[in-house]
Amino acid sequence: MSWNFIVFQASEDGLATVTIDRPDTLNALNAAVIAELDDAFRRVENDASLRGIVITGAGRKAFVAGADIRELPVGNAAQARNYALRGQDLMRRLERMGKPSVAAINGFALGGGLELALACTLRVASANASLGLPEIKLGIMPGYGGTQRLPRLVGRGRALEMLLTGEPVDAAEAYRIGLVNYVVPQSELLAFSQALLRKTFDKTRLGVAAILDAVNTGLECGLQESLRYEAAAFAALAAGEDALEGTRAFLEKRTPVFKGK
Numbered sequence: 001m002s003w004n005f006i007v008f009q010a011s012e013d014g015l016a017t018v019t020i021d022r023p024d025t026l027n028a029l030n031a032a033v034i035a036e037l038d039d040a041f042r043r044v045e046n047d048a049s050l051r052g053i054v055i056t057g058a059g060r061k062a063f064v065a066g067a068d069i070r071e072l073p074v075g076n077a078a079q080a081r082n083y084a085l086r087g088q089d090l091m092r093r094l095e096r097m098g099k100p101s102v103a104a105i106n107g108f109a110l111g112g113g114l115e116l117a118l119a120c121t122l123r124v125a126s127a128n129a130s131l132g133l134p135e136i137k138l139g140i141m142p143g144y145g146g147t148q149r150l151p152r153l154v155g156r157g158r159a160l161e162m163l164l165t166g167e168p169v170d171a172a173e174a175y176r177i178g179l180v181n182y183v184v185p186q187s188e189l190l191a192f193s194q195a196l197l198r199k200t201f202d203k204t205r206l207g208v209a210a211i212l213d214a215v216n217t218g219l220e221c222g223l224q225e226s227l228r229y230e231a232a233a234f235a236a237l238a239a240g241e242d243a244l245e246g247t248r249a250f251l252e253k254r255t256p257v258f259k260g261k
Contacts, residue, residue: 001036016043017055020033026059028068030068045099053197056105060186062109064109072138087115090144091118091145094116096213105125105126111132118153122181128171134166135166136163158177204258210233
């Protein structure tokens with residue numbers, strides 16, 4: 001499909017950068033943006049030459065300032081449920097694509113914008129960022145996974161405070177509570193986020209995918225089941241060629257050359 005509201009760039013080393021480009025609406029998510037992001041995420045997921053993705057927003061004011069209020073299906077429960085499920089499917093695709101993602105949060109990340117960032121593997125905020133889930137102020141609640149991912153990241157009490165008051169936190173507070181991994185000047189945000197993602201590129205692809213899968217699965221089920229899942233994933237990796245290469249390279253004091261096998 002053609003993209004009108006996102007800019008997709010891919011570097012030679014396999015880093016994809018997606019920029020949500022609706023600066024006149026502070027990059028708000030509407031149905032068209034959701035569809036374009038889904039298409040872009042499918043491309044990253046299915047293209048073996050791409051190793052991971054950085055997501056950011058156009059301009060200096062906003063990552064994504066939320067869902068487009070004009071498209072909220074208030075007054076119709078069936079439409080509202082479908083609206084939420086479409087957004088949840090998008091976030092799930094990003095979270096489960098088997099490749100790492102970094103949200104480069106350049107300003108407002110509110111509502112669906114924060115939910116998009118929460119679905120990323122890592123989050124980097126510019127110093128001027130503001131992050132929150134203000135849906136309660138509109139008489140609704142988050143519908144793209146915010147009530148589930150935020151408590152898992154920052155804890156039940158802090159998440160409930162943000163959810164029930166609708167008040168945002170600034171970048172420094174977001175870092176303090178573990179909502180973002182780093183805070184950097186806005187002028188350095190994109191380069192820093194891309195460099196952070198590239199730290200995974202010299203690792204075995206199979207190992208990166210297995211770790212992402214194990215962590216995501218473990219957060220969705222009980223400890224004992226999660227440990228069994230981890231053991232099975234560990235066994236599969238340990239039997240592969242990359243494990244042999246990695247251990248041999250360590251003993252020989254050289255850089256490993258992984259082949260994804």
